[in-house]
Amino acid sequence: MKIKGMIILLGIVALGGQACKSTHDLYTTPAASISSEKFLKSPFGHDESIASFSKTLPTQTTTKKLVRRNKHYPEKSDTIYQFKYKESEIFVYKSYFNKEILMAGTVANPQIELANGLKTGITREQLYKTVSGVKQSEADTLKLSTPENDRIFSFIFKKGKLKKITFASYYD
Numbered sequence: 001m002k003i004k005g006m007i008i009l010l011g012i013v014a015l016g017g018q019a020c021k022s023t024h025d026l027y028t029t030p031a032a033s034i035s036s037e038k039f040l041k042s043p044f045g046h047d048e049s050i051a052s053f054s055k056t057l058p059t060q061t062t063t064k065k066l067v068r069r070n071k072h073y074p075e076k077s078d079t080i081y082q083f084k085y086k087e088s089e090i091f092v093y094k095s096y097f098n099k100e101i102l103m104a105g106t107v108a109n110p111q112i113e114l115a116n117g118l119k120t121g122i123t124r125e126q127l128y129k130t131v132s133g134v135k136q137s138e139a140d141t142l143k144l145s146t147p148e149n150d151r152i153f154s155f156i157f158k159k160g161k162l163k164k165i166t167f168a169s170y171y172d
Contacts, residue, residue: 036133
């Protein structure tokens with residue numbers, strides 16, 4: 001009887017250890033944080049090109065092209081690329097002279113990672129360790145922006161976990 005109890009106890013300990021490992025694997029704190037300035041310059045850890053997003057987003061991501069007249073040169077057309085994956089959307093603006101700019105978006109799925117492993121599902125403390133310079137607060141939404149406010153990121157928390165990341169960039 002004692003051996004049976006010991007085997008059950010060892011089984012519970014082994015399962016508990018595996019559960020802790022699985023939870024830890026969901027998010028591993030990066031070795032060093034990235035500065036908020038560096039994050040805002042390259043929030044996805046790569047350039048803002050359509051090719052880079054096509055390569056790094058999940059394979060099930062759909063892409064739409066939306067044509068828009070250039071407001072300074074109405075005879076020219078620009079293109080907005082919409083990358084959509086489940087509840088997440090990323091918009092990249094491509095000017096008629098081929099300049100590509102991250103325009104706006106919402107990241108709500110942990111399969112889409114930003115720079116330094118930042119993704120939805122992490123805790124507030126993990127965000128602070130991932131990106132330095134985020135003002136610590138207990139508010140549901142934390143904001144990070146450039147001094148000129150031409151790029152703004154909002155980190156939206158629900159029940160202590162990062163639920164959604166929204167962002168917008170000023171372009172002209």
